[in-house]
Amino acid sequence: MKKQYASEFVLSSSPHIRNKESVPKIMYWVVGTLMLPVAASIYFFRMNAIRILLISIIFSLLTEFVFLLARKKDTSAVFDGSALITGILLALTLPPGLKSSYVAIGAFVAIALGKQVFGGLGYNIFNPALVGRAFLQAAFPVAMTTWVPPVVQKVVDAKTFATPLGGFKFSHVLAPYKDLLIGNTGGSLGETSAILIIIGGLVLLFKKYIDWRIPVGILTSVFVFEGALWLANSEKFANPLYFLFAGGLLLGAFFMATDMVTSPLTPKGSWIYAIGIGFLVVLIRVFGGLPEGVMYSILIMNSFVPLLNRYTRPKILGEGGKK
Amino acid sequence: MNKKTFPKGVHPPDKKELSKEFKIEVFPAGKTVVIPLHQHTGAPAEPLVKKKDRVLKGQKIGEAKGFISANIHSPVSGTVKSIEPHVTPLGKNVLSVIIENDGEDELFPEIKPLKNDPHSYSPEEVRNAVREAGIVGLGGAAFPTSVKLSPPKEYPVDTVILNGAECEPYLTTDYRLMLERVDEIIEGAEILKETVGASKIYLGVEDNKPDVIELYEQKLNGRADFEVAPLKTKYPQGGEKMLIKAILGREVPTGGLPFHVGVLVQNVGTTYAVYETLKTGMPLIERVLTITGEGVKEPKNLQVRIGTMFKDIIEFAGGYVGKPGKLIMGGPMMGISQWTDIVPVLKATSGILVLPEEELPKKKEYNCIGCNSCTEHCPMNLVPTRIVTLAKNERFEDAKDWGLMDCIECGTCSYVCPANIPLVHWIRFGKSGYIKLKKKSEK
Amino acid sequence: MKSRFYMIFVLTLVAVISSGLLAYFAVYTQPYIEKNKKAEIEKAIKEVVPGTIESKVLKDENKFKIFAGYDKDGKLLGYAVYTVGTGFQDLITIMFGVDKHLEKMYRLEVLEQKETPGLGAKITDENIFLKFWKNKNIRGEIILAKPPKGESELKDNEVNAISGATISSRSVVTIVNKALKRVKEEVKNG
């Protein structure tokens, strides 16, 4: 009986219309806004920045491709933009003088161990770029903490250059705020210009591609926790503003902690996640052995995300009402 | 204007301009009508006629079985050609009475109003008349209206909300009705109010229909017991729970119904049908619907008999434009896509939508990237992606804890999903899985 | 009742046999183990106080020992100091040698440490860290430094910190300074 009419219509479950957002569109918007800190890094570190960015991106895409091929998945997913973001983010977290081979290893680890072994896009627990960086930090600790000054700064001895946070932690030297804002300081590629990172982050916030709770929660909690310490002893502890603008905090808060896959699904979860990151950043920077702690803070809180999702289910409309 | 709304939701392009200017036309009944005996929520009706019987317009041909069920009537006069399963827009083959229309529209003699003044009916009489006439919710859910009009005694209803939001894009059925049947709707609403013993009526209308709002405000002229409630244009504003939240600020408890918070929500089309039945005694055998979409030549608003074939209506609207991609009963957000146009109009067919092939979303499905769009927009404040992941893995109990059964299937989550995951589809899968699980454990 | 007795009997038997076996083995290996320990310390003494043929224990505590080193003629060459202190990860055991006037340090050896491999563990590396400890002036304290222009600027009481492992380097300096203070007191008091 059914054979009588050949279906000329497309059958599908409702709804039958979709809005214009798509995964690659979101990803490429993030890539677009990342171009701001990328531009800053190229301005301040010239060839070093270009070299690291290129190697990181190429090896990220290549690893993604090889794994997709091995797992018999659709290889066109290489260009969904997610591996590109990982490549750029990884490059932005690396010191400008890092050897090319290290960058390549980092990119491989980021995609292979950070993403593909979990099942690829959407299934990873940790931010892949930070997994790559954490691996490099553990594998090549000296190289990862050796900083090169920006090309535009005339420094006599290039060998012993400290980041603004390292300078404060080990020798109590503060970098000028003006340099922090523009980015004329030592540090990893993306730790340079605070202003450009904030602009990029605001664009993403405006487009609603990142959860506003996360950067707001992180920055506020770092400000509050460090502010409390500073009020207690302004000699020993840095000004909270200095903590906001120095190091990788802004890049982490706007571009890494907000990674959709590895951040909580629920609003309450996002708040806890963000405040947790802020707290850990202050804890590691002030009391830890390292001057910077954004990477570990985000990775640690990433591991809590499944738990947060589980225990912060939002109240359903009408929940708790009496029948 | 004090516009009310509910939290979250989406703004799909409304596309109502395609058909909103066209007055309701009467569509002549086709040569053959197919009347499925199960078009409503609840138990199917039982046939009262046999093959080759002659039936008259308005004659009861299907008897409601059980409390939640509805009578079925013949929309035309003619001969029963056969009683056999026929495919319906709901996708299943349903036992249907197929009637050859003799074109004479001979009225069933028993059809006359019980009383001359519809206002003089007692509540009990209203319920009986509505039940007898087989009226169901015409907004799309097809829930028997008489049941809605009989809330349990321990839940007094104080407010009636007329649902004129029509938040589905494209559809203009309720819009046209509200413009063209003003007095009938107002009177119908008053009768509903009296029937359930409420003291206040609100007419909820989205602000993309300013002419309707103005018209009714003028008509009601500042009445204290009957107010127009202008609503923000936002999907799914017309969902019962959203409407109650927006207008009254009350939240229907999970798993509950509007009467739990003292409200009766009735679609304007249903209200009109109730009024007509009380006035003329004619059961529900026709309804107003919109035939629209970029895929039909001349979108229209039509008054058609139940049982008319989609194909006939589409031809009446000038046929398809280009290659039709999708044929949908209802709106684009919650409507049901059809595999053939040889299906009958049901009581709940609020619209027929044809989307041409080029209008269909062409998006690849990705893994969920946890973007939270669905959570940010879900009007029920659920976390759809979480429910879907659990449902996909057949963890129905856990999915239920996350609100699986509270989903109203409005389609908002699928609409906004950048990964193009058919979330609603998986939630339906989860719901049926959960129900099966429950049945099994009860045994 | 019988089975419970049997149970206790078997378990006791197993325990007795095994303790007997172990006792024999312990006696058999004891001299070798002691010899190993002694040899290790003696080797270290000879290294940190060059020219030592014979050594004598002057002070023997759990975490602090002083040995006097003599040449073949029985002439006092200096003292070897064994000391244990807290590092970055765990305890660090150090042996260093000083001259008999307590003015100069001959050499320093790290006997035991569990610092981070590749970073802090470089405190055992001759070329990176230990070379700075040769022939230091110990009239005052040893100071950890990182002169901007490199190693050539180091003063005779300064040692260079390992880059990336400042904390481990500082721990060694602290441990040594503490031990130096004690040695000076002990030797002064005879």
Next chain:
Amino acid sequence: MDENKSYLYDFIKGLWKENPVLVQLLGMCPTLAVTNAVENAIAMSVAVVFVLTASAIIISLIRKLIPAQVRIASYIVVIATFVTMADRYLAAFYPAQSKALGPFIPLIVVNCIILGRMEAFASKNGVFRSILDALGMSFGFAIALLLMSSFREILGNGTWLNMRVLGSWWDNWMVMILPPGAFLTLGTIVGVSRFIQTKLKKA
């Protein structure tokens, strides 16, 4: 399965199919802790081969004498005896290894491979088969340790058994000889071996 085949199987199964580390994930503590150098892994493996085989012999011999209620206690006493002997022996004759392995030799007592084999095999089978099983299992353990330590020492130090295998161009992956490297390596090796095993099963 005839008698000979089953003897062979007693030995073979521990090497691959029921490898204690790669398949059963037993004895993780020493596996993770001592594999930063091949030398340590070998010393550890030898100790385990000795303890496991010796305990298996004794236990299978006295298995009928031991009442069920005190069997675990007896096993532990027997195992602890051999472990202590191994520990003292290393301290006496291989002081360097003894130092490097630290507490992990005494900790063999609680290595679940050993107690597991006693309970699952030696207490139910004759001496000969128990020896075969113990050898197979301990060799399987040794294989896994050798694999892991080779991987970690080469990548983390550029050497294998203290011999330089990678040239001076090689930059040591410090992480590999640190505890995280142990987890990474174990994960990778277990993953790959599972992958191969499922492939073999299909074929």
